[in-house]
Amino acid sequence: MQITPQARLDEYRSRGWWGKRTIDDLLKEAVSSCGDQLALVDPSNRVLLLGDEPQRLTFHEVDQSVDAMAKAFVSAGVGRDDVVLTQLPNIVEGVLAFLACARIGAILSPVAMAFRKHELTSVIKQLEPSLVLTVRDFHGCDHAKQMKELSDQGVYDGPVICVGEGEIFQSLESAQSAAVNVQLADPELHSGEVATICWTSGTEADPKGVPRHHAHWVFNGECMVEAAMLGEGDRILNPFPLINIAAFGGMVVPWLLCRGCLVQHHPFDLAIFLQQFQAEGINYTVAPPAILTMLLKKPELLNGIDFGQVKCIASGSAPLPPFMVKAWQEQYSVSIMNVFGSNEGCSLISTPVVVGDPEMRAALFPRFGVPGLEWEMDFPKRIRTRLVDLETGEDISGPGMPGELRIDGAMVFDGYWNNAELTAQAFDDQGYFKTGDLFEISTAEGGRFYQFVGRSKEIIIRGGVNISPAELDSLIESHPAVKEAACAAYPDDRLGERVCAVVVTQPDADIDLEILVDFLKSKEISVYKLPEKLIVVPSLPRNPLGKVLRRDLSEIASRD
Structure with a gap:
């Protein structure tokens, strides 16, 4: 399914902003080059989460598991452009579902484990999914029972498959066994077709679907690989739920591009997180500012941890304390990368290469895509930003005046799922996405940087x-x-x-x-x-x- 206007697709491809590789292409390249390498690792506490042992899969085993899951999806009636709704914790099956949908040309739509019938009803009505993949029970919530009640109420009338125990619905293991003889046809996808629909909440009451195609995701991954200075075989620890741009664009696709190892973590447990970090030899991860600050105040928690292999640690979603970023660099030689983003594709990244001073990196973001400003990295060339005075609608070009950040380019989505009205409201007359976030141009470094001021939206x-x-x-x-x-x-x-x-x-x-x-x-x-x-x-x-x-x-x- 292509929703991107053909003219935009052609323009961005001609500029080299979007390529032709799909998500499945990335996996097949990894299997071909390093099939026997360890690729995908479950949370070490999976037995406590779901009752079965954690899996450790090579790229060959990932490929085989993707085939098995894709066959089960096809057997359940899923075809090209159909939607598979998933509600899964950060287990390997969440990654496999993403890859299985990509293999058959289906669309993955993941939702948070915290969603209950209220939110699920809204999402299901908007999506009309062909299949739901969930778990039987997680952290006291009976997800299978929840889906059964939604089925009984007429909200959803399609098949449900459960990872693990299949008391109410068919288990994934059973579904895969029954579909072993299914033949998978090549969907002949191109990179401009929708791969996922993630969900975001704004000031509106209902969740909004954010579709992204394969080329979106590949570029997003390329951004993070370059920004975090990742390389072949790097090991990534992912604490983000597999439901949004932070997880897929910031973790999963970089893993495929690097042909490295993706270690899953869920739910956030500091002791387990640190144990995985050390035991798995992690090169890159993310952590909230509050956690990074707390660890500085309790250095005994970091005793015995070797940071020598760490490329950087990303943080964001809240302003970073400058002292924290500086302390990590001075005490542990770890660069903290400041990331500001949204599901719609807003992405400002303050990297150690672009902003060497750690205290500046905590507070400032490069003005990517502004004419006359050049950066030492490639990905900013495919991003355009502007600052707009909300009262006058005029562009702001000087420091000290707050304005709304607006963004365009290869990472920005095309519009909300089946909602033309919200889509029209989300973009300005120049085609820039209106982030609802207020920035100003900093007086530092000759006006090369933005500084976060606040949010104009009410979320x-x-x-x-x-x-x-x-x-x-x-x-x-x-x-x-x-x-x-x-x-x-x-x-x-x-x-x-x-x-x-x-x-x-x-x-x-x-x-x-x-x-x-x-x-x-x-x-x-x-x-x-x-x-x-x-x-x-x-x-x-x-x-x-x-x-x-x-x-x-x-x-x-x-x-x-």
């Missing part, structure tokens, strides 16, 4: 995961004791932000946090969205047009 980012306040507002307002509600972020040292519900109660009604959380749990929303603070106010702050002032809400939410 809450808890632990790097976007939460739509509008979705929570409407759910909370359905409680009989609540007259009005609006959610906002309040700062947290570990997660960056947490959710605070600010409510106006009905006359003579009372509500507390425990009651509200129990009510929201009954709506079967994701646990990470649950408010962790409740403030009752006489009225919500609004502007003269009646719009809730989220910035004022955040000030209220930040009160002790």
Whole structure:
């Protein structure tokens, strides 16, 4: 399925911005060149997660497993351009599903393990998937039962396959055994066809689907390989859930391009993470700013860990403390790479090559794609950025004036899945994606860098995961004791932000946090969205047009 306009595809190919290789091409190249090399490793605690032993697969074994899974998908009725919805933890099967879909020309759409029936209903209605691949049980949630209930309610009427135990639905092992004689046809894909639909939350209530094609992913991977200075055979530790650009573009595709080893980690457990880091000889990984800062304050946790083989560690999703980036470089000779991105394709990367000074790297991002500015790397040539004054709509070219970052180029998506209205709103008249993030041009280094100011959008980012306040507002307002509600972020040292519900109660009604959380749990929303603070106010702050002032809400939410 191609949704990219042919003119754009032709233009970017002629410029060399997009190539012709597909994801399956990358795998086949790796199998051909280093088939016996260890390639894909399960979380070491898989037995605690799913009850079976972790797998360690060579590229040949990955290829064979991809064939087996692809045959099971075809046997279940999946064909070219059909959608496979997955809800899997960071186990090898998540990577295999991505590769299996690529092999048969299907589209992978992964969702978070935290999604419950509320979110799944929205996604399924938008996608109409041909198959669901999930697990029986994970961290106390019976995912198979959840899918059975959605089937019984008429939300989904297709086949479901379960990794591991198949008590309610067919197990993956059984599905693969039954499909052993299926013949896989060459789908004759080209790189401009959709490979995935990932999901993002903005200020709208429903999740938004973000389609990306094979060439998108290959370029995204090439960016990270160059930025992180990765090379042939490098070993990557992936703590990101396999649901978004950070995991696929930042981890999985670089692994294929480097023909290295991808080590999976889930859920984030610092002790296991550090054990994997040392035992697997990791060259590259990512970690939240709060974790990197905490490790500096507890150096005993790093005793015995050899950082000599580390190319760099990426971080982001929250501003990086300059002292932290400097300390890692001075104390452990580890370069921290500052990454600012989104599923839609916004990507600013402050690399050790481009920004050598660690304190500057924590605060500044290169102004990629701005005429007259050159960089020592190749990938910035395929990215274009501009800063726009939201009041006047004019471009900002001088320092000190906040404006919205807008981005275009080979990494940017084509539009939201089956939503022309949101797509039209997401791009400006020059075709640049409107990120909703405020930057200004720094006075440092002759105006070569952006500096993050804040967000013009109203999303809450808890632990790097976007939460739509509008979705929570409407759910909370359905409680009989609540007259009005609006959610906002309040700062947290570990997660960056947490959710605070600010409510106006009905006359003579009372509500507390425990009651509200129990009510929201009954709506079967994701646990990470649950408010962790409740403030009752006489009225919500609004502007003269009646719009809730989220910035004022955040000030209220930040009160002790």
